[in-house]
Amino acid sequence: MxxxxxxxxxxxxxxxxxxxxxxxxxxxxxxxxxxxxxxxxxxxxxxxxxxxxxxxxxxxxxxxxxxxxxxxxxxxxxxxxxxxxxxxxxxxxxxxxxxxxxxxxxxxxxxxxxxxxxxxxxxxxxxxxxxxxxxxxxxxxTLKRLADGLHNGIISETDSVDYGDCHIMSKKERESRLEVIRGFIRNKEILNKSWxxxxxxxxxxxxxxxxxxxxxxxxxxxxxxxxxxxxxxxxxxxxxxxxxxxxxxxxxxxxxxxxxxxxxxxxxxxxxxxxxxxxxxxxxxxxxxxxxxxxxxxxxxxxxxxxxxxxHSRSKCFNEVVFSAWRPAKLSPWMYFTVTKHFDYTEWLFLNYLSQNMDGLAFRELFTLLAGDTDVKKNDDLYEKEKTLPLQTEKATLLEKNEKDAFKD
Known part of the structure; x- marks a missing residue:
């Protein structure tokens, strides 16, 4: 039957x-x-x-x-x-x-x-x-290609191991894979923003x-x-x-x-x-x-x-609830605020589904890398702003002096 x-x-x-x-x-x-x-x-x-x-x-x-x-x-x-x-x-x-x-x-x-x-x-x-x-x-x-092998929380300290259908990554291979995902997100290679x-x-x-x-x-x-x-x-x-x-x-x-x-x-x-x-x-x-x-x-x-x-880009508590629901590895509130604040919805949703397809510790490492990238970018933007500020001030002073000279004449 x-x-x-x-x-x-x-x-x-x-x-x-x-x-x-x-x-x-x-x-x-x-x-x-x-x-x-x-x-x-x-x-x-x-x-x-x-x-x-x-x-x-x-x-x-x-x-x-x-x-x-x-x-x-x-x-x-x-x-x-x-x-x-x-x-x-x-x-x-x-x-x-x-x-x-x-x-x-x-x-x-x-x-x-x-x-x-x-x-x-x-x-x-x-x-x-x-x-x-x-x-x-x-x-x-796309998600499968990027997160392939990262759903397994077991890693090998030396070489990768294939046990039946299960592939156990080495520590070096996992770090390399995380760098690929990091570059994919950092360089905004999600070309289709309507994803x-x-x-x-x-x-x-x-x-x-x-x-x-x-x-x-x-x-x-x-x-x-x-x-x-x-x-x-x-x-x-x-x-x-x-x-x-x-x-x-x-x-x-x-x-x-x-x-x-x-x-x-x-x-x-x-x-x-x-x-x-x-x-x-x-x-x-x-x-x-x-x-x-x-x-x-x-x-x-x-x-x-x-x-x-x-x-997704406004509430730290919302992101904390969303990501912690899938991965028990604790992340600091600073990381949630720093990373998700600068993401559009496609990038945020892509990161959310990555969290569902990766081991908690691997995702925590990825999130830490992204938080560092976001912090560096913020500091670079601040540096560029501070570098151009004296030039703008000097230009404004010279313009004001010319206006005064023209008024005296």
């Missing part, structure tokens, strides 16, 4: 490098996997047996009726969703009962979505993964994608998805007739027409057991709660992003 999930092994793998935040990962990892697992469940017959099984008279072969009712629409009759009649035994199943020969189309609720459930679920999984593909292409593996804004754009895609998926499911289920969770919370699932019976009926009706021996039209009424809806109702009930949770997390992530845009 578990063999159906072997196909997920190729995409479920541990990644040591992070190029986004936790909420972003909820979209392209956890939510993506949720929709993939749901797709596998609704296409696996060994869990629930045949997706549809119809009971009719002997005029139509069983396999013909089953096939016909699956690729056409089955239906229920809303007037037979009556819990009182169900308790009395007047109805065998909710929504299934006798109907007249001239019943209006408005009195019949047709169900055709079950044919498309696996396709829609798989398409939604791709939609949740798409923003990650866009951002990964824009980021281009950070592409990430913000992808985060907005995630937020609006959740809303779009909710409306898509609601339209797919005939406008009943939004009320699904509220109804379950208020009434539960133990009532005789629940909203799940309306949206995901377990027993439906199906009508097959054929010509008789004399050429007259014959109508064959069938009652179909929709075993697939046992899985569908669980999937979509879970998705109702999950999408609400995901929307709230995505909204909070955007609020944090707006706050970081405002505070």
């Amino acid at each position: 578990l063999g159906q999930f072997d196909s997920l092994k190729a995409i479920v793998r541990v990644r040591y490098y992070s190029i986004d935040n936790f909420v972003f990962k909820l979209h392209y990892r956890l939510t993506f996997y949720i929709f993939l697992v749901a797709t596998i469940l609704v296409t696996s017959r060994q869990y629930i047996g045949e997706h549809i099984k119809c009971l009719s008279d002997s005029g139509v072969p069983t396999h013909v009726m089953d096939t016909f009712c699956f690729f056409t629409t089955t239906f229920t009759i809303p007037q037979h969703y009556n819990s009182t009649l169900l308790k009395r035994g007047s109805l065998a199943h909710p929504g299934v009962g006798p109907m007249g020969t001239r019943v209006n189309e408005e009195e019949v609720r047709r169900h055709a979505y079950y044919q498309w459930v696996p396709f829609v679920l798989f398409a939604q999984a791709i939609m949740f993964y798409l923003p990650h593909i866009i951002w990964k292409g824009i980021e281009g593996g 950070s804004y592409y990430l913000i754009f992808c985060e907005h895609i995630n937020f609006f994608n959740v809303i779009f998926q909710a409306f898509l499911i609601d339209r797919f289920l005939g406008g009943q998805f939004f009320s699904l969770g509220n109804h379950i919370i208020e009434h539960g699932v133990t009532a005789d007739v629940t909203i799940l019976d309306h949206v995901f009926p377990k027993v439906t009706k199906c009508t097959f027409h054929k010509f008789g021996p004399s050429g007259s039209m014959q109508s064959h009424d069938a009652m179909c057991v929709m075993a697939l809806n046992i899985i569908n109702e669980k999937i979509y009930t879970f998705l109702w709660f999950w999408l609400i949770f995901l929307l709230l997390c995505s909204g909070l992530a955007l609020l944090y992003r707006y706050a970081s845009l405002l505070l």
Whole structure:
């Protein structure tokens, strides 16, 4: 039974490098996997047996009726969703009962979505993964190339060591790698200053994608998805007739027409057991709660992003909280203030993600180097200002003297 999930092994793998935040990962990892697992469940017959099984008279072969009712629409009759009649035994199943020969189309609720459930679920999984593909292409593996090997806190005092897939750097190699990152940031080699804004754009895609998926499911289920969770919370699932019976009926009706021996039209009424809806109702009930949770997390992530845009170069406390959350190695407040004050948002965000991909001690060494560079630059600027100050003063004095001489003349 578990063999159906072997196909997920190729995409479920541990990644040591992070190029986004936790909420972003909820979209392209956890939510993506949720929709993939749901797709596998609704296409696996060994869990629930045949997706549809119809009971009719002997005029139509069983396999013909089953096939016909699956690729056409089955239906229920809303007037037979009556819990009182169900308790009395007047109805065998909710929504299934006798109907007249001239019943209006408005009195019949047709169900055709079950044919498309696996396709829609798989398409939604791709939609949740798409923003990650866009951002990964824009980021281009820069963080991995720079921080490769620095996530390991173990170093060798002599030569580097390769132990299986693990590369242990030597002390000299680590210092050399830190110098490369230092030069990358100091020389402002992040040429694409919109790097950070592409990430913000992808985060907005995630937020609006959740809303779009909710409306898509609601339209797919005939406008009943939004009320699904509220109804379950208020009434539960133990009532005789629940909203799940309306949206995901377990027993439906199906009508097959054929010509008789004399050429007259014959109508064959069938009652179909929709075993697939046992899985569908669980999937979509879970998705109702999950999408609400995901929307709230995505909204909070955007609020944090707006706050970081405002505070990244202004608040020492904000930077202390952000960087210490990822790396426990303590840094002095002077370092936070000295370094981040002179960074634009792209440089600040890049440094933030470096802190997530590096060992705490290695990042502390890097931060100390950057603080020293910033301090030296500040002193150089002060020196240049002091050097030009006497020249400016002498020039101003000479100009004032010329003006006085011109006034005397």
